[in-house]
Amino acid sequence: MKFMGKKSKRERTQAIEGYVALSPWMFGFLFFYAIPILASLYLSFTQWTLVGSVKWIGFENYIRMFTRDPVFIDAATATGFFVLYSLPFKLVLGLMLALLLNMKLPGMNYFRTIFFLPAVISGVAVSLMWIWFLQPDTGVVNTLLRYVGISGPGWFWDINWALPSVAMMSIWKVGGAAIIYLAGLQNIPAHLYEAAAIDGASKWQQFWRITLPLLTPVLLFQLIIEMIDAFKIFTEAFVITQGGPLNRTYFFLYYFYEEAFRNFNMGYASALAIFLLIVIMSATALVKWWSNRWVYYEN
């Protein structure tokens, strides 16, 4: 009867109920996301100083962005490298940490809390704490290094170490990811391990053949979520480095912020934001497409 063209009553009711259930989200999406994004899209084709009127200038902003703006390149590079530096570490370290925390040893509860803590704190205070922590002169890390005779680098203030320092801050929060992996690990049926053990598989083989494949859906979830977050990095640049030194940490959203709220260049800033959005969407789509090769769904 379905193939007759007209939907059955059941299906129509289902569709209606589905829409009804979704309605809060649709309403919220429209007002709190769709309208701002459309507004940004519109603004990206204009020149606007906030205090003045909005002037339509077509593709000017985009042309400038791609041909005449060295800072754009700095921002794209800084953000790109940040994603590349932090993401692999976060994924691998998160998994390793989860494997450790998964052990059935007494007191693991406390360790879990301790490692989750960094993910829980955020905001300006944490950034300030890191400024101190990594201060070349009085900071804890360099003092410790001095004890063992190493002269520590300039961290946030060194051209080559600024970006890795910010990446380090992000990796410090790896406990949050570990929790998600932990959950995934608990979900793998124990009998699979037992069967493998009986067949004589070593721990390592068990990891490669059972754990990892069954964990891939979780890994994908984390990869996507963390990649999106990495592209949106902002606070550290805002609070600590102000984009320096020499624009090495001039992250994209920080560029947006400066253009919009310091240089009163709202139109151009909107173009930057739209560009970032497109990049993130493309990256996510790419990852999803790639994931078809290595993600294993137990269906």
Add this chain to the structure above:
Amino acid sequence: MKTETLASSRTQEIMDLHKARVGQRNRRALPKNILIYAFMTGLAFLFMLPIFWMASTSLKLPREVFAFPMEWLPSNPQWGNYEEAFSKFPLWRFMWNSTYMVVLSTIGQLISVPLIAYGFARFEFPGKNILFMLMLATLMVPTHIKFIPLYWMFQQLGLIGTYWPIILPEFFGHPFFIFLMTQYMRSIPKELDEAARLDGAGSFTILYLVILPLCKPVLAVIVVFSFLWNWNEFMAPLIFLDDFEEYPISVGLAFFQGRYSVEWHLFMAATLVSILPVLVLYFFAQRHLIGGLSAIGLKG
């Protein structure tokens, strides 16, 4: 009968073998375990170092903060710093405001997310996949873009200066939670739905009486994360609130950063206190959190 006994005795053999192996493993594992503990403790120490540093600073005198050479511990712990921080700004008041904001926001999520997830998980309708993708895409939107349009919107409604602009959006579902809960619901067998339908239950009755009670773990996840994120929310209260007395602690802490200088010892003291509620919540919710996330399956 015979096959059963055979099967059960075979099972028994396997179980015994397994137990023996575990026993062996446990005995051989002791030195390995100690190694693991040592490693974990070392790692934990490193992770906690920044926070230890905050605590140490919070107990120092202003001139000790930048002394040379650096001092690990204050010579004379100034517990009075905490009192001073609290008398400088109404921090208790700020934390109460934060609690209010967090509780209402979380309630908003708890009301909206199950409904929306139910729609995605159990119903078929044209455009469903596109809508799901759109929902995920909202995670990708940079936060700052929203503020000017939102400000204009809420100004038209006359709601600037209240907590509404901050809390209202929470009643429409955060994509992260929707995604999580959708996955979770997908793993609940449809047979339960169908059984209830045979008994005459409508779709929404099924949601609230059959499915939701089974969702306790993932609801716990939502509560914890919603609490965390809202507790730390800074931009929105800054933009939308008018009254000094009504600021949440996230904004309140910003007052410690003066234009000309920062009173570090007080600032650290205040920050540490502000972290406490979050920690306490996490500590108690820990059990549910792991249970909740694992039960989701995150498959498909």
Add this chain to the structure above:
Amino acid sequence: MFKKTTKAIFSAILATPIALMALADDKVTITVWSMDGHDLGNEDTHRQVIAAFEAEHPNIKIDLTLLPESGLEDRMNTAIGAGGKLPDVFPLLSGEWAPIALDLSPYIEADPELSQDMYAEPFWRTRATFGDSVVALPTGIGANVVLYNKDVFDKAGVEYPTADWTTEDFIKKAVAVTDKANGVWGGDRPRDAYRAIWHNYDAQVYSDDSTTVEGYHNSPQSLAAYQWYWDLVHSDATPTKAEIDVLGTEGTGPVDLFIAGRLGMATLNQSHMLRALKEGVNFGMVPEPAGPSKDRHANAWSATPAIAGNSEHPQEAYEFLSFWAGMEGQYISMTTGLNMFPSIPALWKDHPYIDHPAIQTFRTTLDWPLVRDFDGTHLCWRAALRRVDEVYELIGLKAIERNEIKKALDKEVVVLQTALDDCVSRLGS
């Protein structure tokens, strides 16, 4: 119980706008946004000023929103961008906001108690006016001065800096006083280029008509200033950006090191002077060192509240503004809280710290041409300066040779010109 409290809070929040509307029938409510701890005073000071004002004007109620320093600019920009109602009174933090501020000239003319001559001329000139309009009134003032730690100088056996010292003296004294073994530096570095010291070399970042960068940013005068900075950095007598960078918001960061006795000289401002007094540091004060220029320059500023152009109650808003920035309000701000320095010279004799010799020094700097004279009239200087950072940063990081500076400046001129043209086309000059 909890439900009841929530309900109560809910209704209270909902009722507030209604209550305010009721109030509006009897009184006029003026919304004021301000910052805490700025030259505008801390929370206590604000409340006292408001209380005194409301006592004298029973028909006007002041609704104060106090924001953290970092937040007010963001919030104002959001409100301006949203295009709706703005606060009646707000600090004019950014020259770019001038177009949306109310022209106060007619109100001042009609006001018998307030006139332009009341105020210290430099601040009226650089902060209150915009083109032909008066957009704000100056309240608390501040200026950069060099504080020096007498104990550090005594220990090194070096003579104190004198008021007429030069930029070369600065380097010499800094080197003499540095004691690395004990973690003491001689002096601090300028926070960025084109502040007072650059002006003391007659260096200017771009032409007066905001069109040309060539011949300005890479002029011999500018080069001399940058070379001085290079010499300073390479004297190793100053802490690096890392060592100073403890979140100085506008970059007046060295205060913590100075108070800790680890900085022989620091370029700070009068507000830090008060802090040094409180902490018992044995200090003296001199203006920033002179350069080869004819006129010495000062980097001075003042907090300037303004009225929104679209305010619905401009007259009442003016009443409050003229009180706050007038004799009465500034007197209160001067004698409470952070002891702000008023922009009305007639009040100075009543300042609690007026007898301190350092304050005399502070006052002399106010007679000089200000850095703001250029910055205030050239709206694009900030946008331009952001792009000009590279040479400055390279020098600071010791990543460039002294004889390479000219070439680097020439290269920057091109970048700067593009940024300037782009900005001018947007904001005017």
